[in-house]
Amino acid sequence: MNFQLSEEQLAVRDAAREFAQSELLPGVIERDSEAKFPKAQLEKMGQLGFLGMMVDPRYNGGGMDTVSYAIAMEELSKIDASASVAMSVNNSLVCWGLEKYGTEAQKQKYLTRLASGEVLGAFCLSEPEAGSDATSQRTTAEKSGDHFIINGVKNWITNGSSASIYLVFAQTDPQKGHKGISVFIVERDWEGFVVGKKEDKLGIRGSDTHSLIFTDVKVPMENRIGEDGFGFTYAMETLNGGRIGIASQALGIAAGAYEFALAYSKERKTFGKPICEHQAIQFKLADMATQIEAARLLVYKAAWLKDQGEDYAHASAMAKLYASEVAMNVTIEAVQIHGGYGYVKEYHVERLMRDAKITQIYEGTSEIQRIIISRKILK
Numbered sequence: 001m002n003f004q005l006s007e008e009q010l011a012v013r014d015a016a017r018e019f020a021q022s023e024l025l026p027g028v029i030e031r032d033s034e035a036k037f038p039k040a041q042l043e044k045m046g047q048l049g050f051l052g053m054m055v056d057p058r059y060n061g062g063g064m065d066t067v068s069y070a071i072a073m074e075e076l077s078k079i080d081a082s083a084s085v086a087m088s089v090n091n092s093l094v095c096w097g098l099e100k101y102g103t104e105a106q107k108q109k110y111l112t113r114l115a116s117g118e119v120l121g122a123f124c125l126s127e128p129e130a131g132s133d134a135t136s137q138r139t140t141a142e143k144s145g146d147h148f149i150i151n152g153v154k155n156w157i158t159n160g161s162s163a164s165i166y167l168v169f170a171q172t173d174p175q176k177g178h179k180g181i182s183v184f185i186v187e188r189d190w191e192g193f194v195v196g197k198k199e200d201k202l203g204i205r206g207s208d209t210h211s212l213i214f215t216d217v218k219v220p221m222e223n224r225i226g227e228d229g230f231g232f233t234y235a236m237e238t239l240n241g242g243r244i245g246i247a248s249q250a251l252g253i254a255a256g257a258y259e260f261a262l263a264y265s266k267e268r269k270t271f272g273k274p275i276c277e278h279q280a281i282q283f284k285l286a287d288m289a290t291q292i293e294a295a296r297l298l299v300y301k302a303a304w305l306k307d308q309g310e311d312y313a314h315a316s317a318m319a320k321l322y323a324s325e326v327a328m329n330v331t332i333e334a335v336q337i338h339g340g341y342g343y344v345k346e347y348h349v350e351r352l353m354r355d356a357k358i359t360q361i362y363e364g365t366s367e368i369q370r371i372i373i374s375r376k377i378l379k
């Protein structure tokens with residue numbers, strides 16, 4: 001067993017850490033307050049290769065492994081989880097699936113632009129009546145000549161208004177249940193497609209989350225990914241990898257809050273000494289560091305299994321379940337260590353605490369992860 005990161009992985013970590021400090025930290029509090037999408041920051045992330053990290057260089061990607069991607073996600077999420085969720089969706093839910101299941105023409109037309117960061121992608125599975133129960137898709141895609149006509153509403157879509165390319169799940173044959181769901185590539189400026197209401201959220205406020213409305217949107221046959229009825233498998237397979245991205249995000253939120261709390265505990269004095277010299281604080285820091293390390297091992301293992309071509313569905317569910325709970329615990333303790341200062345925006349930890357919560361909800365709630373894990377155990 002080798003716990004040593006490679007030269008390339010260490011270089012990715014350093015580059016992401018440096019980018020987070022120099023480009024994401026300035027203005028992160030204002031972007032959160034004003035719910036402002038980090039557009040300029042994401043453009044730079046695209047130029048640096050963070051938006052198509054695992055894609056083959058033939059399609060403008062970085063050709064890196066999943067462990068490197070997890071490392072980059074952790075470092076960027078220490079500071080700005082709104083920027084990192086846009087990155088996660090683009091990498092895992094859009095680029096990865098397109099590369100694995102798309103046609104050569106789809107890859108040339110769409111993946112090359114998504115992987116380079118020229119455009120952003122969105123993954124449109126959730127609906128007002130289909131969140132955890134993702135098989136209950138109401139959006140329909142009816143065949144009409146050499147096209148499909150899509151009608152329906154999608155909810156809570158990350159990159160909702162900033163994306164240019166949308167992967168849309170729709171029922172092509174409702175009689176067949178989840179085996180009648182297909183997935184289509186839809187372009188933003190197609191007639192009948194409207195970006196709906198922007199959500200006003202507790203955390204990841206810089207991430208633009210929208211509802212999307214499709215009214216008789218005409219989608220050419222060649223924009224279906226895979227065969228008719230392949231959509232639900234596509235969603236499940238991409239989410240297995242997406243959960244590694246979100247687990248890494250949760251890990252980064254926890255590690256970021258811990259680093260702020262550790263630094264603060266060395267500066268802040270009470271009763272005549274730095275608070276890190278009080279055992280009450282030392283024990284908190286010890287618990288936080290231990291939980292973060294355990295989460296990191298689960299995340300790296302899930303990423304490594306994926307890189308080895310092994311089954312990683314339950315490992316990614318375990319990583320996401322645990323890392324998101326660690327993110328909640330650690331950020332709450334980081335606020336506590338900061339005391340009154342932790343409750344105000346200037347010290348960053350209250351934002352990280354709000355950001356942490358979503359990692360227990362999106363890409364499958366903690367309850368859904370437990371379903372996936374328990375099914376595997378009991379199989």
Ligand code: CAA
Binds near residue numbers: 089157237239313362
């Ligand atoms: N990997 C691969 N296949 C899977 C799978 C997994 N993790 N989970 C289920 N499947 C397959 C099953 O094997 C089954 O296939 P067959 O019919 O061919 O046998 C099929 O999917 C249906 O599965 P079930 O019969 O188990 O269906 P279910 O309704 O009992 O459970 C579910 C399905 C696992 C709960 C699924 O609906 C699910 O994952 N829900 C959560 C949805 C989710 O994660 N949404 C996230 C939205 S995207 C997002 O959040 C992005 C963002 O903004 C950041």
